[in-house]
Amino acid sequence: MIRGHIQDTVKNEGVAFAKVLINELDRETGTDVTGDFSFGDIPPGTYSLQVWIQDYPGREIDSIVIAPDGITDISILFPPECNFNHNDMTCPVCNKKDEVIPIVYGLPREEIFKKAEEGKVKLGGCVVSTCDPQWYCKRDKKSF
Numbered sequence: 001m002i003r004g005h006i007q008d009t010v011k012n013e014g015v016a017f018a019k020v021l022i023n024e025l026d027r028e029t030g031t032d033v034t035g036d037f038s039f040g041d042i043p044p045g046t047y048s049l050q051v052w053i054q055d056y057p058g059r060e061i062d063s064i065v066i067a068p069d070g071i072t073d074i075s076i077l078f079p080p081e082c083n084f085n086h087n088d089m090t091c092p093v094c095n096k097k098d099e100v101i102p103i104v105y106g107l108p109r110e111e112i113f114k115k116a117e118e119g120k121v122k123l124g125g126c127v128v129s130t131c132d133p134q135w136y137c138k139r140d141k142k143s144f
C-alpha cells in the first residue's frame, strides 16, 4: 500500500483534489480535501508517481519502493523549492537591505524597462508561480 500526503507549503495546508498516477501500473487516484491519498493492493516493487496540482507544473517522484505487506508513507511538498520569505527584503547572504531591489514579473512596460536599466528593479520574466522570489540583491546577485 502507498499512503501519501500532499502539502502546500505556501498556504500551509493539504492540497485537495490533486491527481496522482502510478506510472508502472497505470493507476490513478486523487487527494481528498485534507490532501491525503492512498493506493491499496500494490505488488512489491519500485514505482514512480506523477502528481498534478492545478496551477503547478506536473511533478514526478521516482524510486518508491513497496515491500511485501508493507505500507509506504510519502510526503510531497508543493511548491518544491519555496524556501524564502517573501515579506522580508533582507538579503539572506549579506543580511543587508541597501542593495536589494524588487523583482518585476511579466512583460515589462517601458518605464519598468527603464527602471531595470537603471538597476532599480530586476526583471523576472513571464513565468510566474506562487513561489517566485520577490527580491534581488545586487551585491550578491541573488534572488530570494
Ligand SMILES: [Zn+2]
Pocket: 091, 092, 093, 094, 095, 096, 099, 137, 138, 139, 140
Ligand atoms: Zn546581499
